[in-house]
Amino acid sequence: xxxxxADVSRLLRVLAEHDVRFIVVGGVCAVIHGAPVSTFDLxxxxxxxxxxxxxxxxxxxxxxxxxRDLAGxxxxxxxxxxxxxxxxxxxxxxxxxxxxxxxxxxxxxAELESRSRTIDLGDGLAVRVLDLDALIEVKREVxxxxxxxxLPILVRTLAERRRRGD
Amino acid sequence: MAYNPxxxxxxxxxxxxxxxxxxxxxxxxRWMLSLTPAxxxxxxxxxxxxxxxxxxxxxxx
Numbered sequence: 001x002x003x004x005x006a007d008v009s010r011l012l013r014v015l016a017e018h019d020v021r022f023i024v025v026g027g028v029c030a031v032i033h034g035a036p037v038s039t040f041d042l043x044x045x046x047x048x049x050x051x052x053x054x055x056x057x058x059x060x061x062x063x064x065x066x067x068r069d070l071a072g073x074x075x076x077x078x079x080x081x082x083x084x085x086x087x088x089x090x091x092x093x094x095x096x097x098x099x100x101x102x103x104x105x106x107x108x109x110a111e112l113e114s115r116s117r118t119i120d121l122g123d124g125l126a127v128r129v130l131d132l133d134a135l136i137e138v139k140r141e142v143x144x145x146x147x148x149x150x151l152p153i154l155v156r157t158l159a160e161r162r163r164r165g166d
Numbered sequence: 167m168a169y170n171p172x173x174x175x176x177x178x179x180x181x182x183x184x185x186x187x188x189x190x191x192x193x194x195x196r197w198m199l200s201l202t203p204a205x206x207x208x209x210x211x212x213x214x215x216x217x218x219x220x221x222x223x224x225x226x227x
Binding site for chain 1: 186188189190191192194195196197198199201202203204206207208209210211213214215217218
């Protein structure tokens with residue numbers, strides 16, 4: 001039975017080892033920036049080139065990724081879908097991994113890259129993470145209940161970081 | 167033992183807990199910001215594992 005919470009460090013390391021170009025977004029992004037929120041999956045926005053999709057497909061195979069499917073079917077990742085703008089929700093040996101072609105109002109890797117930075121997560125692992133102000137913008141664009149619920153925490157975290165001169 | 171009002175009647179909590187106007191616990195934010203990004207990630211993973219353990223224990227009851 002697969003784990004129901006993500007081993008985030010393991011998933012990030014697998015992606016990095018396969019030279020996948022991606023940006024960490026969502027709850028893990030918020031936590032890395034210091035927001036006291038919880039999450040059970042890892043959300044990333046990958047670069048959508050053919051080469052990167054191939055690397056991503058290889059990384060997904062190494063953690064036995066299959067689409068999370070309500071009907072219980074075991075659907076393997078597909079390169080053409082990984083190049084698309086949609087959301088691909090996977091279960092892996094290291095827990096849930098969501099691969100999002102675009103987020104918010106259709107923002108993709110190319111648009112978000114300039115609003116992200118590489119952050120050292122220790123043990124030789126460094127990954128590109130969306131900036132906190134950009135994450136807040138995206139959450140406002142999406143405006144689902146679950147996104148709006150965490151917005152005050154993100155906004156206060158950003159204010160506290162700015163107050164500290166971070 | 168002599169009566170010590172500082173022990174019996176500690177400072178009211180509202181003087182030491184720091185919430186924003188919209189109810190966000192600023193002490194948690196400051197604590198998280200005192201950690202490195204790597205440490206924050208470990209906090210997240212540890213919390214998720216703890217919750218999973220608790221949920222498993224509850225399911226077995």
